[in-house]
Amino acid sequence: MKPAPLDYVRATSVAHAVQVLADNDGDAKVLAGGQSLVPLLAMRLAQPTVLVDLGSLDELSYVRDEGSHLEIGAMTRTRTVETSQLVAEAVPLLPAALSHVGHVPIRNRGTVGGSTAHADPAAELPAVLRALDANIVVAGPSGSRTIGAADFFEGFLATALAPEEIITALRVPKSARGTRVAVQEFARRHGDFAIVAVFTAVELGANGEIADARIAVAGAGQVPVRASAAEALLSGQEASPTLLRAAAAEVAAATRPLDDIHATADYRKKITAVLARRCLEQALPRAERSSAA
Ligand SMILES: Cc1cc2nc3c(=O)[nH]c(=O)nc-3n(C[C@H](O)[C@H](O)[C@H](O)COP(=O)(O)OP(=O)(O)OC[C@H]3O[C@@H](n4cnc5c(N)ncnc54)[C@H](O)[C@@H]3O)c2cc1C
Incomplete structure (x- = not known):
């Protein structure tokens, strides 16, 4: 057609x-x-x-270090963000997640503003924005406003953007130095949208305890899911196999998947628990080793 x-x-x-x-x-x-x-x-x-x-608006294509956060222009290509040294150092979860978006030619053309506005619940970027409490900067007839990721994604392909507004930038808080990140996806084929994907960023404290854990899930609801109860369970604790399994179960409990042609809701919930456990083990490898012992 x-x-x-x-x-x-x-x-x-x-x-x-x-x-x-x-x-x-x-x-x-x-x-x-x-x-x-x-x-x-x-x-x-x-x-x-x-x-x-928006293709001629070069002023919307940039990655800027703004101190506490990175500001990424809406027309910045996904591949540019994925391969940026600045992004890798400041927000390592972004390149780890964006490398799973489709294939390189798609990432060469697709933009971060487009992915955010499209709000596919299986997409990587919206889930990362949710995990990291990013802000979305939008411009409209009466000026500019900033919307937190928690309020931006309202439903399946639905956002808080008004019809006459455009996204101009994303503001993504920097991660603490040494933050460990992990991404686990389950897709039918390499490059397909994930059936379920889990994204984790974990900051360790001075004594090796989990100081801050951020976990989000794509493909397990109408919007990206933030696993707050699992994060709270992990916070302040020593990583152990038992703790990671309990947290993974909490991640799955936070999801609200629906049946569709790709998978049933029940199946998605089950894989969420498995992917969340693997994700946490990848981010906290010492806990995994003690599990094997
Ligand atoms: C084969 C294939 C596989 C893919 N696999 C994945 C995947 O695994 N994961 C994934 O996340 N994505 C995937 N995608 C989608 C891809 O990431 C898109 O690039 C992205 O979803 C949209 O970005 P875009 O810049 O192309 O936006 P467009 O297609 O140009 O626009 C998408 C929507 O966003 C709106 N929009 C765009 N920019 C703005 C803005 N600045 N302000 C307001 N509204 C705006 C448009 O009006 C439109 O409604 C895939 C795409 C293809 C074709």
């Missing part, structure tokens, strides 16, 4: 893009890397009357 007829506008500035969206009263859509939107247009699952292309 081909897209329904539409007008194409190449945005010359953020203000211009917002103006076109506002003028078209919900009938215009933003085009970023096109990796999700173009197939939706071709299948006529999305039928905007106007497409506003």
Whole structure:
């Protein structure tokens, strides 16, 4: 199929893009890397009357060190973030997660703003933003506002963005030096969207105790799931096989998966527990060794 007829506008500035969206009263859509939107247009699952292309807005493509956090422009390509030395040092969970997004050509075109706005519950980036308490910066007709990831993802492909707003940047808090990260995904084939994926960042205290644990799950609900109860269970504790198993069970308990053509809800919950345990063992290898002993 081909897209329904539409007008194409190449945005010359953020203000211009917002103006076109506002003028078209919900009938215009933003085009970023096109990796999700173009197939939706071709299948006529999305039928905007106007497409506003952000492709010329070089000012939205950057990774900046802002002290306590990194600011990443919305049009920054997924692959740029995945391969950035600055990102690897400041937020190691990002490259670990983004290397699982589709295939390299998709990551070369897809943008972080596009992935965030698309809000696929199986996508890696939204889950990482949720795990790390990132903020999403958006621009609209009345200026700019910042939305926390916990409030941004509202449902399946649904966000807190108003129709006349665009994402301009992501603000991702830096991880403490030495933070250990792990990602475990289960997908049918390499490069497919995960059936379930678990993302972990663990900071150790001076005595080797777990000072801070962040865990999020993709593919196990309508939105990315933050496993707060599991994080609380781990916090302040010495890692042990028993603790990691208990935490993994809490991660699965936090999920609200649905049946779909790829897997049943029950299956997703079961794999969540397995992936969460593996993820924690990967981030805390000493606990795994004592398990084998
Ligand atoms: C074969 C294949 C496999 C894939 N596998 C994965 C995977 O495993 N994991 C994964 O996470 N993704 C996967 N993707 C999706 C890919 O990551 C997309 O790049 C991403 O979801 C959308 O980014 P984009 O820049 O291409 O956005 P587009 O496709 O251009 O836009 C997507 C949506 O976001 C909106 N949008 C885009 N930018 C903005 C903005 N700045 N402000 C407001 N709204 C905006 C658009 O209007 C549209 O509704 C896959 C895609 C393909 C084709």
